[in-house]
Amino acid sequence: MRVTPQSALKKASSKKVAEQTRKFFKTGDGEYSEGDVFIGVRMGDIRKVAKENLHLKRTEILSLVRSKIHEERMLGFLILLYQYDKGDEVEQRRIYKFYVSKFKFVNNWDLVDVTAPGIVGRYLMDHDRSVLYDWALSNHLWTRRISIVAQWWLIRNGDLKDVFRISQILLQDDHDLIHKAVGWMLREAAKKDLKATESFLKKYYKAMPRTMLRYAIERFPESKRQKYLKGKI
Numbered sequence: 001m002r003v004t005p006q007s008a009l010k011k012a013s014s015k016k017v018a019e020q021t022r023k024f025f026k027t028g029d030g031e032y033s034e035g036d037v038f039i040g041v042r043m044g045d046i047r048k049v050a051k052e053n054l055h056l057k058r059t060e061i062l063s064l065v066r067s068k069i070h071e072e073r074m075l076g077f078l079i080l081l082y083q084y085d086k087g088d089e090v091e092q093r094r095i096y097k098f099y100v101s102k103f104k105f106v107n108n109w110d111l112v113d114v115t116a117p118g119i120v121g122r123y124l125m126d127h128d129r130s131v132l133y134d135w136a137l138s139n140h141l142w143t144r145r146i147s148i149v150a151q152w153w154l155i156r157n158g159d160l161k162d163v164f165r166i167s168q169i170l171l172q173d174d175h176d177l178i179h180k181a182v183g184w185m186l187r188e189a190a191k192k193d194l195k196a197t198e199s200f201l202k203k204y205y206k207a208m209p210r211t212m213l214r215y216a217i218e219r220f221p222e223s224k225r226q227k228y229l230k231g232k233i
Contacts, residue, residue: 012045050078077115096123121153183215
């Protein structure tokens, strides 16, 4: 009898982990993950199930990414990520288009951070990136986060031509999860080109939300961090 990916996740689930995860991802009334359902499967176990189900067809993956259960959505998007790794150019394009068409289900920061760089960022490495700017202006929180976190793949490959422009668009975003994401990508950019990153920071740091700035300068020497925080650069 075939073990379905859903049943494999259920077998690996834990009520204790589920309770901890619900608190961590802020599923309470009015919080950013309000209503999300967690069954308590650790990330390592989800990755294991994903690697055991790389044969799944798109219709089967669709049922996962549409699930009300968070871990099932993560599983579906992870399978796509792993299939992308193994796919040829045609298959990668299909996966990218499928992923983009399902943005409304990439609806938490961990789903974005784990899968968007390796699918969206990797695909856009060699394709037109104008869509990133549309996403940065979206009314959908997670689409905006994708626009900046997808940069991680580009940054790691030394391509910084979009990260500063997208960061500028998101500079006055009203959500803390965008502030953190932009600061994180600027911190990563500094590892590749400190001069270019500091040029951006010196121009905009006084206008940045405090959280964004703190994330961006986290790895700077303490004396320099304090100058930025005190507005004395």
